[in-house]
Amino acid sequence: MFIGYLRKDYEDALESLSKSNTLLDIDLLKHTYHAYPEYCFAAYEGGEIVGVISGYRFEKSIFVNVFEVNESYEDIYERLLRLFITNCNGLDVVLLIETKRYQKLKGFDFKTHSDFVRFMYSGEAVAFNFSNTHAKQVAASNYDEVSKEIDKSVFSEDRHEYIGKDLVFSNSLKLGTQSGFLHSYVVNKKYIKISPWLMKNEAFLDAEKLLRAVLYYRGLKKIYAYAPMVKEIIDLYDSYKFKKEESFKLVYLNNMPEIKLENLYAI
DSSP states (O other): OEEEEOOTTGGGGOHHHHHHSTTOOHHHHHHHHHHOGGGEEEEEETTEEEEEEEEEEOSSEEEEEEEEEOGGGGGGHHHHHHHHHHTTTTOEEEEEEEGGGGGGGTTSOOEEEEEEEEEEEOOOOOOOOOOHHHHHHTBOTTHHHHHHHHHHHHHSSOOHHIIIIITOOTTOEEEEETTEEEEEEEOSSSEEEEEEEEEOTTOHHHHHHHHHHHHHHHTTSEEEEEEEOOHHHHHHHHHTTOEEEEEEEEEEESSOOOOOGGGEEEO
16 A cells, blocks of 8 residues: 555546545545645555545645545554644644544544534425525625635635635535625535535524525535534524534644634535
8 A cells, every 4th residue: 555645647546435435525636736736645555546635725724625535444544644744844734524533533633623513405395485586685796705805704814715716616606695605516416515605793694595595506416514513503504404414523733723613604
């Protein structure tokens, strides 16, 4: 087995992992590799990738945005993470990890920031009205300005290059009002991911408008999102028949990130 930097021909070696890990975000990995190849690593077995990790660098921290390991190779989880951290050279690291894998962090100095859950919508009928008027209300004519302002307020650092360029794809759907924005994109033939979804304070009605819109436009596929365990946010997902699929923990290495969870509907 080889564990090291992600090779340039990585796309040809992802077939096995994409089958075993159905939420592997290949397009996000591609964009991250293009922007920061120095923070992309993989484990190879017989020419096939069985584990991969990538990170995106912001002004204060590096966010691990892809971390997938074939369950048959669980032993490489810590090895990949240690290699990644070593190459971060003391920078702050933020990672969303499955609760079931949390014990694998014992050999590191990670601390827990907050609890998250992965919600999954599987097409169950939800009764709501969505007219042309509603569509115009979430049309996001000034999406870039609104998203830049709110994102910096929620994360306390400049992530505009990420959310405005490297997290945008040909199939992206940008929705927004003056009080918030919701971005979704196609991960594969089966799944849509909401990321990110941020709102200003006390903008619950607009948040509901945005959720209705994404269900209206994207509801024929499965839709998932990672949300913090904040009651108002959890209740909104529950009311539109999203199911809690798996629990996660947002953890950090070195300095604690300043994140306003009450405004973070999907990371």
